[in-house]
Structures are given as structure tokens and as C-alpha cells.
Amino acid sequence: MLKKIEKKEGKRLLNLLKKEYDIEQNIFKNYELYEKNNKIYLGPKNIIEKAISCGIPIYNLKSKKPSTTFFQSFGMFIKKNIIDLNKEQTIYYIDGKDILIVQNEKKYVLVKYKEFSIGCGLIKDNILKNQIPKNKQIRLKYI
Amino acid sequence: MEIPKHFIERYSLFIKDFNILTMPLPKSFRVNTIKTTVNDIKKRFKEYNIKITQLPYYKEAFISDSPEIGKTLEHFLGYIYSQEITSMLPVLIVKKELKNANLVLDACAAPGSKTTQLACLTKATIIANDIDYRRIKALKYNIERIGAINTILTNQDLRFFPNMEFDIVLLDPPCSSEGTTRKNPNVLEQWSMQQIIKHSNLQKQLILKAYNLVKKNGILIYSTCTFAPEENEEVVNYLLEKTTARLEKIIIPKFKTYPALTEWRDKKYNKQIEKTIRIIPELQDTGGFFIAKIKKC
Ligand SMILES: C[S@@+](CC[C@H](N)C(=O)[O-])C[C@H]1O[C@@H](n2cnc3c(N)ncnc32)[C@H](O)[C@@H]1O
Numbered sequence: 001m002l003k004k005i006e007k008k009e010g011k012r013l014l015n016l017l018k019k020e021y022d023i024e025q026n027i028f029k030n031y032e033l034y035e036k037n038n039k040i041y042l043g044p045k046n047i048i049e050k051a052i053s054c055g056i057p058i059y060n061l062k063s064k065k066p067s068t069t070f071f072q073s074f075g076m077f078i079k080k081n082i083i084d085l086n087k088e089q090t091i092y093y094i095d096g097k098d099i100l101i102v103q104n105e106k107k108y109v110l111v112k113y114k115e116f117s118i119g120c121g122l123i124k125d126n127i128l129k130n131q132i133p134k135n136k137q138i139r140l141k142y143i
Numbered sequence: 144m145e146i147p148k149h150f151i152e153r154y155s156l157f158i159k160d161f162n163i164l165t166m167p168l169p170k171s172f173r174v175n176t177i178k179t180t181v182n183d184i185k186k187r188f189k190e191y192n193i194k195i196t197q198l199p200y201y202k203e204a205f206i207s208d209s210p211e212i213g214k215t216l217e218h219f220l221g222y223i224y225s226q227e228i229t230s231m232l233p234v235l236i237v238k239k240e241l242k243n244a245n246l247v248l249d250a251c252a253a254p255g256s257k258t259t260q261l262a263c264l265t266k267a268t269i270i271a272n273d274i275d276y277r278r279i280k281a282l283k284y285n286i287e288r289i290g291a292i293n294t295i296l297t298n299q300d301l302r303f304f305p306n307m308e309f310d311i312v313l314l315d316p317p318c319s320s321e322g323t324t325r326k327n328p329n330v331l332e333q334w335s336m337q338q339i340i341k342h343s344n345l346q347k348q349l350i351l352k353a354y355n356l357v358k359k360n361g362i363l364i365y366s367t368c369t370f371a372p373e374e375n376e377e378v379v380n381y382l383l384e385k386t387t388a389r390l391e392k393i394i395i396p397k398f399k400t401y402p403a404l405t406e407w408r409d410k411k412y413n414k415q416i417e418k419t420i421r422i423i424p425e426l427q428d429t430g431g432f433f434i435a436k437i438k439k440c
Contacts, residue, residue: 048305048307051295072290073178
């Protein structure tokens with residue numbers, strides 16, 4: 001069932017996003033946080049009892065992973081833990097491939113190409129592990 | 144695909160060029176203004192050398208016969224949304240009302256072409272409802288892709304939807320889809336009068352419920368992608384008989400429409416039905432559609 005997140009827990013989650021990604025807090029002020037099956041959703045202020053989902057998923061409580069949907073929508077407000085790819089790397093990444101990099105501290109990052117927020121990535125052992133959902137991956141020709 | 148004789152006989156009153164029903168439909172898309180702007184899309188596609196043509200009656204919409212649209216970064220990022228031109232019109236005609244709305248219901252919403260379009264045009268909370276759970280998955284995917292935060296998904300048979308009051312309700316119910324032959328050529332193979340009657344009966348139940356969900360002075364939009372008057376004028380006429388609903392005139396500047404029928408076979412419809420519109424493929428190289436704009440009184 002989709003349920004509204006308590007104020008205190010909501011605050012904890014937003015602080016966590018602030019700490020990890022230095023994301024502006026006031027972008028959330030017109031919305032509310034909800035939870036279903038360990039996924040946090042950002043949705044409208046009020047929902048109805050029959051709601052089975054709302055808005056967009058932003059964070060997975062189990063894997064502690066922000067969603068690609070979230071990063072694509074709010075990437076421009078993120079100031080920390082960003083990795084910039086070049087054109088070729090971006091094409092590979094959107095096609096579902098991992099990218100070799102020189103960073104090994106394990107963390108989820110915002111993947112960017114120029115001003116475009118591409119999605120979420122996982123840095124581990126000098127690899128940017130692909131986190132683009134399979135049903136979104138495509139071979140780009142125009143970028 | 145060959146157009147059956149009985150189909151031609153039935154609709155020759157308002158379709159003159161049946162050949163167009165067998166021709167592929169021009170591809171069209173809409174700019175997702177939640178994430179980007181029309182000018183940015185124009186600029187980027189110019190750089191890509193992909194030809195796109197802006198529609199004179201809807202500046203956020205474009206047609207393009209390029210098969211390359213789906214291979215662009217903008218497509219991946221959800222900056223654009225592929226949608227048939229006719230399917231964009233029901234939402235377009237409530238553009239003004241959407242500005243002041245607080246609560247909107249897309250009553251038969253999956254896969255979400257109109258929900259995602261609504262989200263670009265209003266700050267209201269949108270409830271997107273559909274009876275079919277599998278189709279809701281596609282609806283959810285599209286809502287997330289477009290980044291429509293102010294949406295709620297419900298999985299209800301509209302006839303049993305909880306009683307609430309909406310500023311605007313959009314009812315785009317299942318229909319015999321005769322206007323979609325240019326996209327799905329096999330539609331006419333499954334065509335039967337029984338199907339039309341079956342749809343018409345359900346549509347009458349759905350339109351009554353949808354009307355009940357609209358608040359006083361609010362708007363109900365009824366649309367189908369079919370030609371059958373039993374699923375169009377007759378359904379709206381049924382609502383006019385059962386309620387105090389009033390029809391509003393629909394004007395889409397720079398877009399040609401065909402007047403609705405005021406009679407069909409042995410039936411005569413309420414004079415107000417003239418305010419509904421038919422979209423006939425040959426007029427503008429589109430699919431076929433029917434739209435009514437209804438005010439709750
Ligand atoms: C023409 S399609 C809607 C297309 C959608 N409005 C769009 O633009 O993407 C009709 C939808 O009505 C749904 N439907 C059928 N019967 C219904 C009912 N009783 N209550 C709610 N939805 C229903 C179907 O599952 C189907 O998804």
C-alpha cells in the first residue's frame with residue numbers, strides 16, 4: 001500500500017539527499033513523500049485512499065539508490081557527487097554499458113553530459129556501473 | 144488492407160476519401176514542457192538536421208516523417224512524447240480551464256498520452272485511472288518518464304469510482320477504434336456491429352458516472368477514436384437526456400473539423416449535439432476522432 005511518510009522520516013530522507021548530493025531543499029516544498037515496497041515517491045500534497053502509486057519514484061530504501069527518474073527530473077538542482085561524461089561515454093552509458101573511470105570510492109552519483117542529467121550511476125572499483133533501467137536503454141544516434 | 148464495402152456504405156455520408164484510411168499516418172510528437180521548451184527542441188533538431196514541422200494550431204506539437212526521432216538524446220530524456228495529433232485535441236480544448244483547475248480526473252487513462260499532456264498544462268493534481276492493471280504499468284512508465292509529479296494512479300472500474308468532485312474530467316473510453324486504421328490496419332478485420340453496440344452500452348454507463356464526478360460548472364470532455372455515431376453523438380445525446388448537461392462549442396483555431404451528425408438512421412439527436420466535433424482523416428491527414436465538451440449544470 002502507498003503510504004504518506006511521517007514528517008520526521010521525511011526530514012531524515014531529505015537531509016540524507018542534501019548531505020549526499022547537496023540538493024536544494026525548497027524544490028520539494030510543494031510535494032509530499034510517500035512509500036510503497038521500499039520505494040520513496042515524490043507526489044502531490046494529498047492523495048486518495050484508492051491510490052496505488054503517485055508522482056515519481058525518487059529513492060530506494062533497501063539499496064539506498066536514488067532513481068534515474070529522480071536525477072533526470074532534478075539533476076539541475078544537484079551540486080555534489082556528479083560525474084561528467086563525454087559524448088562517446090554518454091552514448092555507451094545510455095546503451096547500458098559500464099564506463100571505466102579513475103575513482104573507486106563506492107557511491108551512487110548523478111551522471112551528466114554537458115547540462116543534461118542522464119541518470120544514476122554506481123561508482124565501484126574504478127568502474128561507473130550502469131544503472132539505466134533496461135527498458136530505457138537505447139543506442140543514441142543524435143546527441 | 145481493403146476497406147470493406149459495408150464500412151464504405153455506412154460512412155460515405157462524411158468520409159469521401161476512403162483511400163486515406165489505408166495510408167500510413169504521419170508521425171507526430173509533443174514537447175514535454177515540464178522538462179524543456181519548444182525553442183530548445185527546435186534548436187536541437189535543427190542541429191541534428193532532422194526535419195520537424197510545428198503545427199499551426201498547437202505550437203508544442205510537431206510532425207516529422209523521420210524515423211530517427213527515437214534515437215535522439217531528447218527522446219531518451221523524456222523531453223518529447225510521441226502522440227497522434229488527434230489524440231492531443233481533447234486536452235488542447237480545455238487548455239484555458241486547466242489553468243485554474245485544482246483536481247482533474249483522466250478516467251480511462253492508460254497508456255497515458257493524455258495524462259502526460261495534461262501534466263504539461265496544469266498545476267492541478269491529476270488522478271489517472273484505468274481498469275486494466277497491465278495497461279497501468281505503461282501509464283506509470285510514461286508518467287515517470289515525463290516527470291509528472293502531481294499525479295495519482297488508481298486502478299478502478301470507473302463505474303465504481305469513489306464519489307468525488309473534479310474541476311475537469313476527461314473520458315476517453317474504449318471504443319471500436321475505426322479512426323485508427325492508419326496505425327492499426329487490422330482494426331477493420333475485427334469490426335462488427337455487435338462490437339459497436341457493446342461499446343456504446345458501456346460508454347453510456349461511463350459517461351453518466353463521469354458526469355457525476357464533475358463539480359458544478361466544471362467540464363467533462365468525451366472523446367473517441369471512432370466514427371460510429373452509436374459511440375459518439377448517441378452517447379452524448381444519452382447524457383443530455385438523462386441530465387441537465389449543456390454542450391459547449393469547440394473551436395480549434397486553424398484546425399478543420401466536420402460538424403457532428405444531428406440524426407443517424409432512425410434516430411434524431413438533441414440540437415445541442417451540433418456543438419460536438421468530428422475529425423475526418425482526409426481534412427488534415429490525421430486519424431479519425433470525435434470530441435464533445437460538456438458543462439455540468
Ligand atoms: C482509448 S483507451 C484510453 C487511452 C488513453 N486515454 C490515452 O490517451 O493514452 C481506453 C482505456 O479505457 C480503459 N477502460 C475500459 N473500461 C474501463 C472502465 N470500466 N473503467 C476504467 N477504465 C476502463 C481501458 O483499459 C483502456 O486503457
